[in-house]
Amino acid sequence: MVNRYQPQEFEKKWAEQWKKEKINIFNPDSNKEKYYVLVELPYTSGDLHIGHWFTFTHPDVLSRFKRMNGFNVFFPMGYDAFGLPAENAAIKRKIHPKDWTMKNIETMTKQFQQMGTMIDWDWMTITCLPEYYRWNQWIFLKMYEKGLAFRGKTLSNWCPSCQTVIANENIENGKCWRCGETVVQKDVEQWFLKITDYAEQLIWDDKPKVDWPTSVRTGQNNWIGKKSGINIDYPVKNTEETITCFTTAPVNFGMTFIVVAPEHDLVKKIISGEIKVDSKCKKEIEEYYKKAQEKTEMDRLMEGKKKTGVFTGLYATNRIAGWDVPVWVADFAIGNVGTGAVQGCPGHDYKDFEFAKKFNLPIIRVVVGEDGDQSEIKESRQIIVKGMKGKMVNSKFLNGLEFSEGLEKTMDYAEEKGWGKRVFSYHIRDWSISRQRYWGTPVPVIHCIDCGIVPVPENNLPIELPYEVDFTPHGKPPLATNEKWLNVKCPKCGKPAKRDAETLDTFFDSAWYWFRYLSPQYEKGPFDELRASRLTPVDVYFGGSEHTLGHTLYARFFTKFFQSLKMLNYDEFALKRIQHGIVLGPDGSKMSKSKGNVINPDDVVIEYGSDTARLYLCFMMPYEGTGAWSTQTIAGVNRFLGRIWKIYQEQYQRLNIKDQKEDERLIIKLKKTIKKVTEEISNIKMNTSIAAMMEFLNDFEKSLAPNPYSLTPEHAKQFLQILAPFAPFMTEEIWRNVFGEKESIHLSTWPKVEGEISFDPP
RNA sequence: GUCGGGGUGGCGAAAUGGUAUACGCGCAAGCUUGAGGGGCUUGUGGUCGCAAGACUGUGCAGGUUCAAGUCCUGUCCCCGACACCA
Numbered sequence: 001m002v003n004r005y006q007p008q009e010f011e012k013k014w015a016e017q018w019k020k021e022k023i024n025i026f027n028p029d030s031n032k033e034k035y036y037v038l039v040e041l042p043y044t045s046g047d048l049h050i051g052h053w054f055t056f057t058h059p060d061v062l063s064r065f066k067r068m069n070g071f072n073v074f075f076p077m078g079y080d081a082f083g084l085p086a087e088n089a090a091i092k093r094k095i096h097p098k099d100w101t102m103k104n105i106e107t108m109t110k111q112f113q114q115m116g117t118m119i120d121w122d123w124m125t126i127t128c129l130p131e132y133y134r135w136n137q138w139i140f141l142k143m144y145e146k147g148l149a150f151r152g153k154t155l156s157n158w159c160p161s162c163q164t165v166i167a168n169e170n171i172e173n174g175k176c177w178r179c180g181e182t183v184v185q186k187d188v189e190q191w192f193l194k195i196t197d198y199a200e201q202l203i204w205d206d207k208p209k210v211d212w213p214t215s216v217r218t219g220q221n222n223w224i225g226k227k228s229g230i231n232i233d234y235p236v237k238n239t240e241e242t243i244t245c246f247t248t249a250p251v252n253f254g255m256t257f258i259v260v261a262p263e264h265d266l267v268k269k270i271i272s273g274e275i276k277v278d279s280k281c282k283k284e285i286e287e288y289y290k291k292a293q294e295k296t297e298m299d300r301l302m303e304g305k306k307k308t309g310v311f312t313g314l315y316a317t318n319r320i321a322g323w324d325v326p327v328w329v330a331d332f333a334i335g336n337v338g339t340g341a342v343q344g345c346p347g348h349d350y351k352d353f354e355f356a357k358k359f360n361l362p363i364i365r366v367v368v369g370e371d372g373d374q375s376e377i378k379e380s381r382q383i384i385v386k387g388m389k390g391k392m393v394n395s396k397f398l399n400g401l402e403f404s405e406g407l408e409k410t411m412d413y414a415e416e417k418g419w420g421k422r423v424f425s426y427h428i429r430d431w432s433i434s435r436q437r438y439w440g441t442p443v444p445v446i447h448c449i450d451c452g453i454v455p456v457p458e459n460n461l462p463i464e465l466p467y468e469v470d471f472t473p474h475g476k477p478p479l480a481t482n483e484k485w486l487n488v489k490c491p492k493c494g495k496p497a498k499r500d501a502e503t504l505d506t507f508f509d510s511a512w513y514w515f516r517y518l519s520p521q522y523e524k525g526p527f528d529e530l531r532a533s534r535l536t537p538v539d540v541y542f543g544g545s546e547h548t549l550g551h552t553l554y555a556r557f558f559t560k561f562f563q564s565l566k567m568l569n570y571d572e573f574a575l576k577r578i579q580h581g582i583v584l585g586p587d588g589s590k591m592s593k594s595k596g597n598v599i600n601p602d603d604v605v606i607e608y609g610s611d612t613a614r615l616y617l618c619f620m621m622p623y624e625g626t627g628a629w630s631t632q633t634i635a636g637v638n639r640f641l642g643r644i645w646k647i648y649q650e651q652y653q654r655l656n657i658k659d660q661k662e663d664e665r666l667i668i669k670l671k672k673t674i675k676k677v678t679e680e681i682s683n684i685k686m687n688t689s690i691a692a693m694m695e696f697l698n699d700f701e702k703s704l705a706p707n708p709y710s711l712t713p714e715h716a717k718q719f720l721q722i723l724a725p726f727a728p729f730m731t732e733e734i735w736r737n738v739f740g741e742k743e744s745i746h747l748s749t750w751p752k753v754e755g756e757i758s759f760d761p762p
Numbered sequence: 763g764u765c766g767g768g769g770u771g772g773c774g775a776a777a778u779g780g781u782a783u784a785c786g787c788g789c790a791a792g793c794u795u796g797a798g799g800g801g802c803u804u805g806u807g808g809u810c811g812c813a814a815g816a817c818u819g820u821g822c823a824g825g826u827u828c829a830a831g832u833c834c835u836g837u838c839c840c841c842g843a844c845a846c847c848a
Contacts, residue, residue, distance in 0.1 A: 215766050219843060222765060227847085247848060259848090307846085332846045342848045350763080351846055427847065548843075619786070620774065624767095626841090627774060633787050639801095640786085688776065691785035698785090 005645035007609025011729040023744050026120040032072035034535050037063045038514050040543035041078040046104035048111040050599040054583045057617045059542045060117040064725035065681045068750040076517040078125035083506040087439040097439040116610045116728045125520045127509040134462030135526035137444040141455050148194045158186035164436045190434035198557050199224050199426050211576040219548045225427025230411045232420035234316035246338035250410045252320040253395045254366040257344040258327045262292035263335030281313035292331045307355045319419050366395050433505045438471035438478035440503030448490035448497035477501035511554040541574035581626035588628045599629050611727035612638040618686035648734045663703045663710035675753045677722045718751040
């Protein structure tokens, strides 16, 4: 009688035993080749859900596989522990954010350990502890020293619910990425990082030296938004003024007006009276300006694409085409996009067309080639000009050229004449890092009335976050409520001064954490540079696609900054990036408590055990995929493990039988399977690895009917080994208790298949 | 609108240009069992046929090739990101 597969009987036992045997201890000084597997550090929300298991299982399988292949695998773990949710939860439940966070870390760690990962928890790094954030402060000061951290007053994205500024990258559809509140514009003085200085370096070229998905590379490039174009100057008649318009496509022969944003200098000068305009126009402009000021950027968008605007009474000269155009103020032009002024070419641009239509401005469509042959127009959209006054010009200037060629020629011509200057424009803006909240890294500067901004001397770090503050939101930064902490002496002149009461964006924390993993207790710098030179870059970085424009971009920025400080000798921190999808609820929609479709890993472990959960998460879909949890498929995967269990219990408990002949075909099949699984795990295709093993099991079972010893124990052990990264508990149980091995299967050597496998088993 | 990724059985999904649908789920029939929502065996793209088999088949329309799910051109649809960006 063979006992059934009951993982609950041995999974706990092995977790304990592995701890005792220290099989998962990472040795940084090993002379084996390094392999660094990194997963984005989870936020300390407190509840570990099945998504975490999904995210971590594939990397764990890869790590175990690499270890069995002789690599010194570093698979560390940490927590992203600062941030608003902790503070909000604390306000709601009247617990201190620190206590809330530390308690969550404890629970989550316990749950994580059930997964049976090979993570060595001794390297755990927690971002809210002074030994970590002290180095945030150190990095900040270095950036300040290099002019990369600066204080600026600008119109910023403000979340009224979080009472803090947030970065562009963290706005989703005009809403705060964390709380979902509509973001408004507010003039705030705050700290920025000059990521724009690194814009060029952050652009991906066509054949990058690291293996990152195209979606990330093009996404980041679009976000950086480098565009080649020209700033063309338009002298405003009867004034000393010039309006400069940026354009990537100077269709000046179709240009019939100019629009300036309400924030444009020209508008300010008109209102101040510096530029004289018709009094009726002036009045309208003043009103329009006032209205625009009341609107947030979001309001402007919300009002849809309804074009509004007022005429200034001024005209500017379009020197390229040789005519004058009226100048309008309209809020579809945005102050900080381009030059804040748009040249209106309604025959070629849909927004310009709408505007021209509404205010009855002429619409000219430029055509190239013979007599306005429409078929020659390649670059522009078709626009209906029916019923509008307008015309088509067959541009002498562009005649006989491809449209894009003609635009190039226009730019050269304008530049030659001194009417414009070729420039590159970028979409990326400087990264706002100030947060008017409590639970974050204090900005290490002191504000002195006499000396201004004084950086905290390096040996005074860390500036510890005080425990006692009033962190309920009331418009004033919470840190400013602790007077004792706030008031200090100026390090320069010794007079009374105040600390900066803001904290750093948590994306700052996560922009370099994988370096800290290398030496979490290191005292001489943010990380041990010698160790970094040996153990980094990261070989594979696993994470979510939501970090394409935020986290991974910042992380690349910081890496390049460290390189500039000569702390590193490379500029891309991860050789490969893989982004996971989402495990949906059994009903096919996103898991949420309110829908009641949440799969709790603890329940799955009770029902099927960790191995089945791991195997299922690897088998259900590719890592990049998004799909629903299936209670039926997981049962099928459980059956697969049960069948293996049964065979090994039945066949290999009695090892004394000789005179049996191995099944040649099965051995070839085994070799093929080993080869396939080896390749598939290397490519992080866990679903097809498992499929290959299932195929083998089918053949194995069939072969047993005529020949109960179709595989020798040696070969049977090989199959167990290739299954081990997926099902670490069951394979260990069989390895040791059926085959009587003394050392863990996870420290055994991955079976090698030499040469070609010629024979095709039927 | 722009940019990225995709459309393959009832479902999740496989296929270095070379037998399309591996593997799993589901379903059907049979066996096992005191019983079974358990275990095992077989079958399972569609149409026609008792059958052997024939035809057809990877969103749609063309093309390249001895050979196309895969390469090329056009087109439709879905998902994701960005977006009054000039």
